[in-house]
Amino acid sequence: MELEIRKLTPALAEEYAHFFDVTPHDVNIEEQKCYCVTWRSDASYEADGNHWFPTREERREKAIRFVREGSLQGYLAFRDGEIVGWCNANGDCRRCVDYLRMFWPIPAEDAAVRVKSVFCFVIAPQMQRRGIATKLLEAVVRDAAAEGYDYVEAYANEVFSYEDHDFRGPVAMYEKCGFCRYAAQDGRVVMRKKL
Numbered sequence: 001m002e003l004e005i006r007k008l009t010p011a012l013a014e015e016y017a018h019f020f021d022v023t024p025h026d027v028n029i030e031e032q033k034c035y036c037v038t039w040r041s042d043a044s045y046e047a048d049g050n051h052w053f054p055t056r057e058e059r060r061e062k063a064i065r066f067v068r069e070g071s072l073q074g075y076l077a078f079r080d081g082e083i084v085g086w087c088n089a090n091g092d093c094r095r096c097v098d099y100l101r102m103f104w105p106i107p108a109e110d111a112a113v114r115v116k117s118v119f120c121f122v123i124a125p126q127m128q129r130r131g132i133a134t135k136l137l138e139a140v141v142r143d144a145a146a147e148g149y150d151y152v153e154a155y156a157n158e159v160f161s162y163e164d165h166d167f168r169g170p171v172a173m174y175e176k177c178g179f180c181r182y183a184a185q186d187g188r189v190v191m192r193k194k195l
């Protein structure tokens with residue numbers, strides 16, 4: 001399988017939105033398609049307030065705008081020129097991490113510590129279990145190290161299922177990529193890799 005991992009850039013905004021248009025994910029209800037708009041840089045919240053927008057069309061339009069302005073960040077997996085996977089990873093999402101703190105036990109720490117967070121994966125159903133999420137995660141780690149981050153952090157569930165926020169990937173995948181358990185409580189596990 002010829003797979004290419006590319007960082008999401010403004011030029012890929014339309015292709016990014018198209019991937020969500022045509023790829024079954026989450027509960028797979030057309031009107032609920034997320035376009036991954038929630039997980040984005042703090043600066044876009046200052047301008048826009050919401051983490052969610054009422055209609056699918058609005059979320060699609062916002063996603064394109066957020067990608068173009070660089071506040072929605074991550075990596076895409078291409079196979080034969082077609083997007084088959086997505087990983088949302090961003091180091092400038094304090095607001096999103098603070099939201100996750102309501103569910104995942106993340107201890108407070110020095111603001112000088114630079115953490116890149118992994119917020120979501122979408123792998124096309126027919127392409128799952130072929131190592132694509134792993135390759136996306138490896139790209140996140142590689143670039144975060146080069147960019148001077150101290151850690152990559154992810155928010156997983158002890159028991160992996162397709163329900164209850166498991167779009168952030170299984171603990172086993174993070175362990176295979178050298179992540180350690182940083183904190184755990186009530187079945188929620190924060191995984192971290194020191195760079």
Ligand SMILES: CC(C)(COP(=O)(O)OP(=O)(O)OC[C@H]1O[C@@H](n2cnc3c(N)ncnc32)[C@H](O)[C@@H]1OP(=O)(O)O)[C@@H](O)C(=O)NCCC(=O)NCCS
Binds near residue numbers: 135
């Ligand atoms: C969870 C998900 C990200 C995994 O992606 P993937 O490319 O299939 O994962 P990988 O092939 O890299 O698997 C890495 C490891 O994770 C674990 N793993 C992956 N899928 C698993 C599953 N369904 N059950 C148990 N373990 C699993 C395994 O340990 C696997 O290693 P192995 O295959 O050598 O055993 C993918 O299934 C997915 O995108 N699911 C849908 C998420 C979703 O709904 N997103 C939309 C949110 S709005």
